[in-house]
Amino acid sequence: MKKICTAALTIFLFLCSSLQASENPASAKGSETAIQQAREMILSYFNPAEGTISDIKGNMVSVKFPEGAQIRKGMRFSVFRQGKPFHHPVTNELIGYAEEIAGRLELSGEKGNDGLHSCVVIRGELKAGDTVRITESRIKLAFFQERKSDWELSEAFYGSLKGSGRFEIFEAYTPSYKPEDLSQLALKMNAEAVLLFSTPLKNEKRFLSVTLYWAEDAKPFAEKEESVGPAGTIMHAPEEEFIARSLSDTEPWGSYRLASGEFFAMGDVDGNGVAELVVSDGNTISIYNFREQLQETWTIKGTSAENHISIDVLDLNMNGRAEIFVTAFFSGAVTKTDDSILSRRKPGDTAVESFVLEFDPAEGYRKTRSSIPYFFRVSGKRLLMQKFDENRIFSGPVYEGEWENGDYAAKKQLSLPSDVNIYGFTFIDWQHKGESQIMTFDDAGYLILYDSKGQAVWKSSRSYGKFALSLESESFSMANPIKKWFLRGRLITAVTEKKEEVIVLNKIPVVAQVPGLGSKGSEVYSLWWDGSDIEEKLILSQVPGTITDYWVHGGELFLLAKGNLLSLVKNAVTGEFAKGSALYYYRMGEK
Template sequence: MTKDTTKDMTQYMKISAYAVVIALCQVIYLLSFINGAFGAVGGYDDPLKPLADKTVKFFNPLTLKVDAVKGDALTLRGDTSGKAIPGTRFEIFRQGAMFYHPVTNEPLGHFEDLIGSIEITGVKPDGETAARLIKGTPKKGDIARLSKSKIRALFYQDKSIDWFLGDVYYRQLKQSGRFELIDSAIDAENTAALFEEAKKLGADVLILIEGSKKDEIRDEDKYLKQRIYWVSDKREVSSDTVAVSEAYLQDVLAAADIFLSAMNEPVLTYRMPIGYDLMTIGNISGGSDVDLIFSTGSDLAVYKPGVDMNKIMELKGDKMSDNVYIDIIDINKDGRDEIIVTAMAYDGARAFIYGVEGGQLKLLWKASGFLRVYGNKLLFQRYTPREGQVGNVDYIVWDSNHFKEEGQLKLPSGVNLYDFVYLAPAAEDAKSDPVTLFYDNANHLVVKNSTGTRIWRSKGNMGGFIREYNIPGPTIMVEGGKWHISDKMFLYHKKGIAIRRIPFALTSASLGYKQSYIMSYGFNGISVEENTLVGAVSGNIIDYTIYKDRIYVLARPILGLNLSGMLKGENPLVTNLFIYKLL
């Protein structure tokens, strides 16, 4: 072994040891956070702890005596150490024969016979407790008891809530020592399937947690809702909702970054035609299934995703134009989305709105300029040959069977309709106004506050603009420069989402891209936090869209060639559609 080789190996071992230490620190931080070691995280109280405490208290062990029975109504008294809670269920026991010590023959107590069960319906200030009979034939003097043994509960976390947030709450319940929590791999579409699973697994209680149901496409889960059911008769006995701040959620996800990166693999992959370079997703054809819409050149193609992609309709556009932006929005509020298209043609930018009529795409509106969907609004900006996007950004609305411009969106100077998203501070106590995240002319990301002061700029550019256009110069011999159309930006969980590409040559993207990433940028009221959502995609991510808890990524391999497929006799010219789960 040479001296240089030994030196290289020593350096490698040092770097590897350092990486292991960093990884272990992240694991310890995550486990400490999830196990509640911090109590108040980031200077604010844990919003889940009061709910966990209330749930545990609902099942506090307690012993009462039956004082009176009138039909199905019972009156209970006793044990002043705590009060029963309406909805809680007790078992009824009757004192039986005495049992004795086998050697000394000393009396040790009485056997108890299980008589039935009751549900608490109310508690009076004087300690009297009312209950209803569920089964059995209790009488005065019988014992009503909620035992100290663990409550066997099926814990189910709905898809509408962030997985790691649900896991933090799961561990808080488990740490209480009051529950025997049962996990299940069932992917339930309704509570009926959950009850069937709970009975099969011998659970007494079903604990169901869900997230908020606001705008599932572009809004964030702001609440955790818990419902508790008795499995035997499917009766809901408790329903609570707690607000979860974005700051708390980001702390949970930040602690989980080491695990998120390990899970960053697509759940589905489709091979699409090489020409597809734009995409969006929505419901344009009606029914319960979504549609995937792709653009290639000036044409549009609509697919129904399944085991395979099934094309259901297409639209041929002007061959002298090239689509540069597509998205969807239900602008006329008819329950079906319209397709929004901007194309560049020989005479400049053209904006179109298409809808489905009779199973075909039909042009509903067109203008000279640019369109963009932002949230639940449709934006429009005009075009000039020298500046591209220029002038005010207007809202387009549907009014009495026609589209019209109504109102304007004020943007920072130099920011156009494709360049930006608004970020709100994540911290609950942050008093600052929402800030603007946008691309500057050098393809860096910049954050400015409401007064126009720059508070952050990315260290490097995002890999160059892939859609640039020449500005005509004052003479044939003098060039006039370039203008560009920025990559699509989304707002997801109060974070800006953008593409970062890594060129083969760091100083130029002319040779193409070796890797691409989808990044998130969150503002905490003081600084910007950058994280990777989708990482190390080989080649060039050319477009993406977010729908519910999935991110759909359209990418071309390095040099646009699938070399491994070519060796198998497959067409090497492909565009890949990767679908990732967003956690």
């Protein structure tokens, strides 16, 4: 290499710039206070409540609420009317009455001397005796953020709002932030209200700003703006960054050698406000910080029967410390690296025993959940989960996981083509038209593009490389006694000057005819669909070693590589050996 900077300084400078606000205690406190106040304001408009219409005069309605009801001006209530009775099918005993939706009204005034509240009719022919109600069920809320918003503030606020358990939150791309346009999108998602988030700069101060609109008529009903501290370098969402140029034949901006590594993830796992690097070598998990240098701070060694196949981090339980989600196979499971089978599952054995690690200030890192029969993957702000099956490996649909009643639950089912599993796919809206498509690997490393209706519209003419890990089980078939499932590699969506593109690795084998040697290097491509075919652009070439995992953070690209036979021969002259792994870091955003 011409010149490789020390990764300690490289990554430290990068994280310092992107996490500047987090390391400023005053700024962090201001952010926390602003998020809490905005959250409580929003929740106050959706407190569960029920009352009865007492009188109607034209468009105005008087409603009686019970003493102590938590209500405020601007709230909207659904109105219900007693419907037909329903009886016991055998005894014919009256069980109760059905309810019919009669309309909607908005609380417009404070409590009068007569104990009644004034409301205005939004829609419907209402009658005295009708019931008005805000349900105890989760409220459907459409969440939008302006593109130049501070990403860290947005992530923290979104997580706090979701963590309240009061809302089912929906997101969608929008080219316009006009209330009418946002409301139309919200109605298509069956959302009741719209939230617009931004972080404007005023008088050298950064503010957190939220505005709420009703989806049915785009009327604004609440707004709050709170200072979070002095203006500084803000962190835009990764998808708002641009890959400015090709890095073909470019040396890494930084490089650092690790003892070993197969998979990695980044996030604040100890709650100190700084992102850590979490690395698994397939059995042992190592945690590194970047404060002054790349330094290993903790090691969690697995049992001899433990085999990790993926690792992710996400603060799903919203306690300020990101959980570490480890998908693992234990004794009796099959893992296969290159062409070497480590173990084979016997029929009837339990295979998947995934677990969750979390940092405890008193005890360090410990397992908070174990023996979970699901594969894990984190996509943006979401935890994805798919059930393990002894015979089919990947069983049933992929779900979005939620933190519910102190546990991780598979809740919202994703709509995916039948041959897509939890690994190796990404959602993509090529031209920001609100039409989400899916790109996925198949088991041979070919790429397939599905349109918004789930129809395959394109398949690559070549494979992007063999997957390093596969799972096998006995099928009891004479023709095919062993069935195989591959752990497909990452695909990442990034926003570029073409709207959105997919970032993909192409692995170059040492010798195509000789299995087991790994790859001599990798290339990184960006892919873009023009409506009829895929345009492929080389953005990085000649990355040495076998890339086992990678991540794109805006204009930054992180690659985790292992040595192979070729690098062993190459480095033997200098006394270096191919053991261990290397973390490469490229800045693609520089022009």
